[in-house]
Amino acid sequence: KRKAISDVRRTFCLFVTFDLLFISLLWIIELNTKDGIQKNLENEIIKYNFKTSFFDIFVLAFFRFFVLLLAYAIVKLRHWWVIAVTTLVSSAFLIVKVILSELLTKGAFGYLLPIVSFVIAWLETWFLDFKVLTQEAEEE
Template sequence: MENMLMGSQSSHASVHDVHSINPTQLMARIESYEGREKKGISDVRRTFCLFVTFDLLFVTSLWIIELNVNGGIENTLEKEVVQYDYYSSYFDIFLLAVFRFKVLILAYAVCRLRHWWDIALTTAVTSAFLLAKVILSKLFSQGAFGYVLPIISFILAWIETWFLNFKVLPQEAEEENRLLIVQDASERVALIPGGLSDGQFYSPPESEAGSENEAEEKQDSEKPPLGL
């Protein structure tokens, strides 16, 4: 109930803010929102896509470092990819980062989805796979990377979930509501006969203090004396 009251109060406040501006500002605000729509992707969504790309590049960098540390890239790459072993290879953690990148970029950058289903899928798959690998594999006996890669991959997946649910989707919904309110206000202004001029949105200037008293004194001085 409190959330409904707060939502209605915020919407009334937005409507009041829109109607308190003049038509020029109203049209400028409409053009601003339409310009954002033409860009195709919001700034906060673009930031999310950049973070997803950072996730892939960071995990890839750690995996390449691990390949160099454990005997050279060629030998270790053949051992982890060609002779893949679930219990000792880091190659599947790299593939997990590729899976997150492809699904999230396709869903939220290409298709521009506005729901959390895809991020829930990638986070659930990542969490389940990493937990199983940590419990069943022998990564912890292979040095620091046995701890770093699973933990980093797990944390990045959950940061992506938090960022989408609490930053991207709420801000885009708020921007969409503001656009609808501004468009509704512009339609109401257009329906008023004769339109509205800028002067109708401004109150007349206040009279200076003492101006009325000065006018009365001037009128009294101009009256002829009663005895004449």
């Protein structure tokens, strides 16, 4: 009898959750570095500025989390198109963000958050394509 969700797919879902939690943790650390979390939250969310805010990188991680878990945990798709779209959106957004923003003047986090987000998005793609879908196809 088939499991409700394969072990490798469950691992993928955990990795997607790790993506959101790790980006969130890095963002919270960044928020706590200067004027305190409350003041920085106000500056990054309420007074949002594309060139200086990390909030959109957090929203991007949430977007990946929501879409990927919806597609691959709830709907249980067996196709790569959803991860391709989320990776394309993430990559394009992060490249534009790095080119147009002033994040690189903000120290280590200006480099760290976009790079980590970019790498994790591509690791998710690799894992789904070469591990999850391949292994599940072999098990059928």
